[in-house]
Structures are given as structure tokens and as C-alpha cells.
Amino acid sequence: MTEIARGLEGINVTATKLCRIDGQKGELIYSGYNIYDLADKSSFEEVAFLLWNQRLPNKQELSDLKTLLNKERPLDNIVERLIRELWPHVRPMRTLEIAVEVIGAIDPDSSDLTQPTLRTTAARLTAKMATVIAAYDRLRNGKEPVAPRDDLGHAANFLYMLTGEEPTELAKRVMDVAFILHAEHEMNASTFSAMVTGSTLSDMYSAIASAIGTLKGPLHGGANEAVFKTVDAIKEEKNIAPHVEALLGRGERVMGIGHRIYKTTDPRAVILERLGHQVAETSPDRWYFDLSLKLRDYLARKLEGRPLYPNVDFFSASVYRMLGIPSDLYTPIFALARITGWTAHLLEQYADNRLVRPNALYEGAANREYIPVESR
Ligand code: COA
Numbered sequence: 001m002t003e004i005a006r007g008l009e010g011i012n013v014t015a016t017k018l019c020r021i022d023g024q025k026g027e028l029i030y031s032g033y034n035i036y037d038l039a040d041k042s043s044f045e046e047v048a049f050l051l052w053n054q055r056l057p058n059k060q061e062l063s064d065l066k067t068l069l070n071k072e073r074p075l076d077n078i079v080e081r082l083i084r085e086l087w088p089h090v091r092p093m094r095t096l097e098i099a100v101e102v103i104g105a106i107d108p109d110s111s112d113l114t115q116p117t118l119r120t121t122a123a124r125l126t127a128k129m130a131t132v133i134a135a136y137d138r139l140r141n142g143k144e145p146v147a148p149r150d151d152l153g154h155a156a157n158f159l160y161m162l163t164g165e166e167p168t169e170l171a172k173r174v175m176d177v178a179f180i181l182h183a184e185h186e187m188n189a190s191t192f193s194a195m196v197t198g199s200t201l202s203d204m205y206s207a208i209a210s211a212i213g214t215l216k217g218p219l220h221g222g223a224n225e226a227v228f229k230t231v232d233a234i235k236e237e238k239n240i241a242p243h244v245e246a247l248l249g250r251g252e253r254v255m256g257i258g259h260r261i262y263k264t265t266d267p268r269a270v271i272l273e274r275l276g277h278q279v280a281e282t283s284p285d286r287w288y289f290d291l292s293l294k295l296r297d298y299l300a301r302k303l304e305g306r307p308l309y310p311n312v313d314f315f316s317a318s319v320y321r322m323l324g325i326p327s328d329l330y331t332p333i334f335a336l337a338r339i340t341g342w343t344a345h346l347l348e349q350y351a352d353n354r355l356v357r358p359n360a361l362y363e364g365a366a367n368r369e370y371i372p373v374e375s376r
Helices: 035-041 044-053 059-072 077-087 093-105 115-140 154-161 167-181 189-199 204-215 221-236 236-250 269-279 286-302 313-320 329-352
Strands: 019-022 027-030
Touching: 027 035, 027 269, 035 044, 035 167, 035 269, 044 059, 044 115, 044 154, 044 204, 044 329, 059 115, 077 093, 077 115, 093 115, 093 204, 093 269, 093 329, 115 154, 115 204, 115 329, 154 167, 167 269, 167 313, 167 329, 189 204, 189 329, 204 329, 221 236, 221 286, 221 313, 221 329, 236 286, 269 286, 269 313, 286 313, 313 329
Parallel strands: none
Antiparallel strands: 019 027
């Protein structure tokens, strides 16, 4: 075979029951449920159950999952001590990656790849990763970590652990919906990383650490923080045109724009924009959202006729900014949601495993004579 599938574009590497994307229509479906319905009516915990079981939970199942997540929220001593050591030197995404490996290292069942244990691991990581990021942010701000609150849902508790204050109803809902929107996205780069690592029958913790490392890049999850930097650098409407022209002139990309699969507007961006309007009504940082809208409109005119539209990262940046969340937590927050999709794909992978091992087409030299180093 001499063809190369660069970037594996258009290649099906597996079958999945989790997610379907129609990039031409702008549709995103989790196990048969449209993302607009889930964002409107569901909760992150329900979506986690859906991804792990391909059906919505009944009341008892939802309550059991919440109890399990609550139980798993606190960090072991060693993990908290690790964060205390790391925060002055290490950025949050790498802290998350390291913490996941350490949570795995102290789990005596980490190499048990049977489905019930893997499901517990999935819930454990979903719960604990939020606590890791909140503790990291508290510590670097000279504050002690806040213990989780059992009466708050996953998204609300995360905001509570960040600030030590109960979030408003709007902030709770917006964070919950942001988690739902980022939970799953078929065979994206980080999910594929998790799949490759899992396919060697390495454990779920290592597979998730691989995924976190992959999500970090600016062409993937790192784009939301990069959007923040772009809009922050633009500052005023009059700077939009010169900034964008200079950027494109240097052959660079506008972050938060374009997608490998969506050739129309990303539905997640549509939902986040709607939420952005609600948050902006009371936010002191609404200028940032307003400027993002103007940037979006400028780019729409500039890129007219090309399939380049705002993606999920474009509006998550302004929504998080208006919620008062520091910009280097945007990509970690993506990971706190995507952990459900990553682990759901790993459940599928471990249940029907095949080692991922593609080929590379050799283009190097042929039949060379070996000459000893003394004679070279
Ligand atoms: N800004 C400007 N031009 C862009 C662009 C962007 N954000 N994204 C793609 N393009 C252009 C490319 O330069 C290329 O132009 P050309 O045909 O003249 O060479 C064309 O659109 C196709 O791009 P390509 O690199 O083939 O698309 P891809 O499928 O590899 O890219 C992304 C997908 C996401 C990597 C890309 O759109 C990008 O870099 N976006 C910014 C990063 C981002 O927001 N990532 C988060 C994704 S959720």
C-alpha cells in the first residue's frame, strides 16, 4: 500500500456506540441524543452515565452515580502533597497529567482491566480530576484547598472548590452545560491517544495521562486558552482588522476557528454563544464577550466562502472569562469534562481490544554499505 492517510483524515479506526458527528449539518449526537437536547434538559452526571452505559439512568442509577462521585472526590494525602510541591513549577495541564498517574500508582486495582473495575476508575478520575485542578488553583493563590460539598452537583462543586463560595444558579448551570458540551467528541486526537495506549493493555490511568498530554496542544484543547490570549491582545474593536491581517499575513491561524470535521458552525459554539449572552447580562467582563462577537463577525466576512467557523473553543474562552475563571484553567476544564468520553471509549476498547499498530511508508535510503566509524 503506497497511499498515506496524513493525519488519518477520513479513516475509521474503530466502531463506537458513543457519538456521531455530521460535520456538514453541524450535528452532534451522544448515543442517539442530540447535543441541543442534552444541553437544554440534562446534567453532566446524566451524560456521564449515558456515555458509560449508552442509555440514560433511572432515578436510582443517577443517585448511585452521584453517591459514587461524591465518595471519590477527596484526594489521597499523597496526591494533595504532590500538588503542593508542583504548583510553583508546573502548569495546570501537566499537573493534571502527573496527578492522574499518581492516582493510578496508588490504586492497587489499576491493572485490573475488567469492566466493573474500569467503571469505578472512570468515576474516580471524573471526580478526582476536578478536585486536583481546584486544589492547584487555591494553592497557587495562597489559599488552602476547599473540601468538596456533597450537596452540590459535579459542576457546581467544582466552582465551589475553586472559590470557596457557592456559585450563582446561572454559573452552576453554565458550568454544567459546558461540561456536557465537552464530554465527548468521537475519535478526536486525545481520544485516539487514549485508545492507542489502552490498546497495548496498559491501564486506564496511563491511557488518560496520554490523552491529557494530547489535549494540551494548541491545535486541540489548548485552543481555548489561545483564544483568550488573542482576544486579550486585541483589546479594542479598532485593533481587530490589523491584528487578524498581521496574524494571517504571518501564515498563522486564528485560534478557535476551523475544525477537522465541522465544515459549518460547531453546535457547541452555538450553545456557548447563547449562554454567553446570558452570562454577559451581569458580568463585569462582558466587554470580552462583546469583542469576541465582533471578532467572529469580522472573520465571517474575511473568510466568507471558506469552511471556517467558530469552534467550541471560541466561545468557551469568553464564557469562562466572564465566570472569572483564570485562562490557564480553560484547557484543564476541557479535560475535566472529556474524561467521561475518554473513559467511555476505553470501556469499548478494553471490551473488544485490538492493538493499534499502523504502518509508515519508508522513504529513506536503500541498501547502504556499513562503514566502520574509524573510516567515516
Ligand atoms: N485560521 C486561519 N486559517 C485556517 C484555520 C484558522 N483557524 N484553520 C484552517 N485554516 C485554513 C488552513 O490554513 C488551510 O488553508 P489552505 O487550504 O489555504 O492551506 C485550510 O483552512 C484547511 O486547513 P487544514 O489545516 O487542512 O484543516 P485541518 O482539518 O487540519 O484543521 C484545525 C483543523 C482545527 C487544526 C484548524 O482549523 C486549526 O488550526 N484551528 C485553530 C486551532 C483550533 O481552534 N483548534 C481547536 C479545534 S476544536
